[in-house]
Amino acid sequence: MRFPLIVSAATAISLTLGFGLPAKADLVIQGRAAQALHCAALLFIASEELYKAGYLPRADYNYAQSAAVHMLAYVPGTNDQKVQAMGQRFEKMLSRKSLPALLQEFDQTAPWCQKTFL
Secondary structure: OOOOOOOOHHHHHHHHHHHHOOOOOOOOOOHHHHHHHHHHHHHHHHHHHHHHOOOOOHHHHHHHHHHHHHHHHHOOOOHHHHHHHHHHHHHHHHHHOOHHHHHHHHHHHHHHHHHHHO
């Protein structure tokens, strides 16, 4: 299901660039919020990698990135805390699984994530 683009360019840029900021104390996110964060991180990583590899058109990439940011509405905290949480989730995911394994996980969980958080 498509939804109106509700993410400002500033928010999207801060999500993309914010991961290089100095480390802060790990945020603890649990329950449904943690599931939304995981879905958002998977979608963000998958769309980024598929776009860079030439498998995803620009319009679909933009939609996926916006949808990932939209999923963060289920995560409590300020935008800065959400950026921090996404960065932490990226680090954890990429340290535990290979990129192909993450893409396979995305394929398996994307329908549930879409139904639940979009």
